[in-house]
Amino acid sequence: MDLQGATALVTGSNRGLGVHFATQLVSRGAKVYATARRPELVDIPGVEVLALDIVDQASVARAASIATDVDVLINNAAFTDGGNLVTGDLDSIRAVMDSNYYGALYMVRAFAPILARNGGGAILNVLSAAAWNTVDGNSAYAAAKSAEWGLTNAVRMELAGQGTQVSALIPGLIATQTLKDFIAAQGMVLPDGAMTDPADLARLALDGLEAGEVEILDAMGAAAKASLVGPPRAFDLSDIAAA
Numbered sequence: 001m002d003l004q005g006a007t008a009l010v011t012g013s014n015r016g017l018g019v020h021f022a023t024q025l026v027s028r029g030a031k032v033y034a035t036a037r038r039p040e041l042v043d044i045p046g047v048e049v050l051a052l053d054i055v056d057q058a059s060v061a062r063a064a065s066i067a068t069d070v071d072v073l074i075n076n077a078a079f080t081d082g083g084n085l086v087t088g089d090l091d092s093i094r095a096v097m098d099s100n101y102y103g104a105l106y107m108v109r110a111f112a113p114i115l116a117r118n119g120g121g122a123i124l125n126v127l128s129a130a131a132w133n134t135v136d137g138n139s140a141y142a143a144a145k146s147a148e149w150g151l152t153n154a155v156r157m158e159l160a161g162q163g164t165q166v167s168a169l170i171p172g173l174i175a176t177q178t179l180k181d182f183i184a185a186q187g188m189v190l191p192d193g194a195m196t197d198p199a200d201l202a203r204l205a206l207d208g209l210e211a212g213e214v215e216i217l218d219a220m221g222a223a224a225k226a227s228l229v230g231p232p233r234a235f236d237l238s239d240i241a242a243a
């Protein structure tokens, strides 16, 4: 998938990893719809800003009626703090599933016909190593990302016939404010290098997308996948903190 001359839509472009996706797509020569549920917070030169709340189907339909030239969909936006499944707040647990699973699904369903009309194109779903190694303190998120991994694999199969490349980015820890706040709330201090710089991760992801990779993994994502041959295990943040 050549990003030069492509038309990309990025969800959650107002902060975190989404800003880097939108910025780097512009640098690679793509037209970019930088979307956010609070579009007034998007501040990226060279993009078209669009309001989009991925869990609101009317908002998704509105974006799809405007961005009809999209051939690359980056499903990046997510609400990531659901707490633990047994003791956490049920509304937060539902909100995490709504955004990570149903939000991605609404986007795929709305944009699959657009991608087909525009030659097939590509979808990149931003998952997490937490899909494979759960996280104590945020197991609701890990379970939602596991569901989104299943969704990604299913959609890849379902859209193969229309020539849509469906890729997953599966990172470990990304140095965005959201993760830094989570780590601080857990009372941890991570060593230098434990978190990937979001600009580096966006570059890895876009290189992988251009190369046609189905799963794009950073080091922690690759370790989490390798661990699947053994018994299920947790994503051991305390091990990293102690290292």
Ligand SMILES: NC(=O)c1ccc[n+]([C@@H]2O[C@H](COP(=O)([O-])OP(=O)(O)OC[C@H]3O[C@@H](n4cnc5c(N)ncnc54)[C@H](OP(=O)(O)O)[C@@H]3O)[C@@H](O)[C@H]2O)c1
Pocket: 011, 012, 013, 014, 015, 016, 017, 018, 036, 037, 038, 052, 053, 054, 055, 056, 075, 076, 077, 078, 079, 080, 099, 103, 126, 127, 128, 129, 171, 172, 173, 174, 175, 176, 177, 178, 179
């Ligand atoms: N940070 C990590 O360590 C890490 C690790 C692995 C995977 N990931 C994944 O990487 C992606 C980006 O993470 P991040 O750290 O950059 O997150 P972030 O800084 O918390 O940003 C999340 C973005 O998603 C948007 N968003 C949330 N719900 C939305 C909705 N219903 N509609 C539209 N936008 C919505 C947020 O908008 P508002 O500003 O309006 O809330 C924000 O722009 C996520 O899919 C996350 O699961 C993150």
